[in-house]
Every structure is written in C-alpha cells, then in structure tokens.
Amino acid sequence: MTVRRATTLVELVIILSVIGVLLAITLPLAAASLDSAAVRGAAQDVEAQFAAAREQALARHAVVWLVLDDATATVRVRIPGGGTRSRAVGSIYGVALRSTRDSMSYDGRGLGRGAANLTVVLTRGRARATLVVSRLGRVRR
Numbered sequence: 001m002t003v004r005r006a007t008t009l010v011e012l013v014i015i016l017s018v019i020g021v022l023l024a025i026t027l028p029l030a031a032a033s034l035d036s037a038a039v040r041g042a043a044q045d046v047e048a049q050f051a052a053a054r055e056q057a058l059a060r061h062a063v064v065w066l067v068l069d070d071a072t073a074t075v076r077v078r079i080p081g082g083g084t085r086s087r088a089v090g091s092i093y094g095v096a097l098r099s100t101r102d103s104m105s106y107d108g109r110g111l112g113r114g115a116a117n118l119t120v121v122l123t124r125g126r127a128r129a130t131l132v133v134s135r136l137g138r139v140r141r
Contacts, residue, residue: 035125042093042122043129043141049075049087050131050139056082057106063113065105068120073097095124104133112137 050066056079057064065078073090075097089095098121104114118133133139 032126035127038093038124039095039122039127039129042089042095042097042124043131045087045089045093046075046097046120046122046131047139047141049077049085050133050137052085053077054106054110054112054137057108058110061108063105063107065103067103068097068099068101070098070102089122093124095122097122104137106137110137 053064053066056077060079060082062080064080065076067076067078068074069076072088073096074086074088076087077085079085090097100117100119101114104112104118107113112133112135116135120131120133122129122131129141131139131141
C-alpha cells in the first residue's frame with residue numbers, strides 16, 4: 001500500500017504569500033520599464049518629425065511649419081502644397097506632451113524660426129524626456 005502525501009492548506013498559503021511578495025516587487029519595476037520605453041519611443045518620433053519638417057523645407061525651398069498640440073499630444077507638419085502630416089504620439093505611445101511654444105517653422109534654408117527656447121517635454125508615469133530645439137532648429141535630448 002502506497003501512502004500519498006497531499007499539500008496542506010498551510011503550505012499553499014505560504015506559497016501564495018511568496019508569489020504575492022515577488023509580484024509586489026516586480027510589477028512596479030516592469031511598469032516603470034514600459035513607461036521609459038514608451039517615452040523614449042515618443043521622443044524619437046517627435047525628433048523625427050522635426051527632422052522631416054526641416055528636410056521638407058530644404059527640399060521645397062519654402063517655409064514648413066511644425067505645430068505642437070499639447071491637448072491631444074499631436075505633432076503636425078504643415079507643408080505648403082503638400083498638405084499636413086500628423087503624428088498622434090499621445091495615442092500611439094500613451095504619453096503626455098507639453099511644450100513651451102505651440103509651433104515653429106523652418107525656412108527654405110532649413111533654419112528654424114520661432115524656435116528660440118522651444119522645449120518639448122514628454123511624460124508617462126514617472127518617465128520623462130525633454131527635447132530642446134535650438135535657435136537654428138536643431139533638436140537635442
């Protein structure tokens with residue numbers, strides 16, 4: 001005759017308690033990593049929109065506007081004769097966008113106008129990225 005050993009209720013409670021403690025430690029770290037990744041992706045996306053606006057201004061030898069909408073966290077590039085290109089970084093990455101100016105432009109030589117002291121801040125949770133646009137229209141993080 002074989003004797004089967006069963007798991008007791010006390011053992012189950014101990015195992016579930018250990019799992020609960022491990023989850024309580026790892027879940028906030030995982031959420032913070034996801035927030036950081038989303039903010040980095042959104043910062044790269046916004047930086048790419050600035051670069052695209054500058055490239056369009058150089059290619060067309062015309063003024064191209066870049067409009068930042070804080071309420072919807074959307075970046076729009078307005079190209080004369082080429083329409084408007086939008087990128088809703090808020091809904092794509094789940095980030096909030098805040099800027100010190102609502103727009104800037106690149107002239108036909110690719111130089112920024114209205115970019116002095118333009119700062120774009122992207123946040124999600126505790127993660128944050130700041131993009132600063134120079135007087136010449138160059139973007140740095």
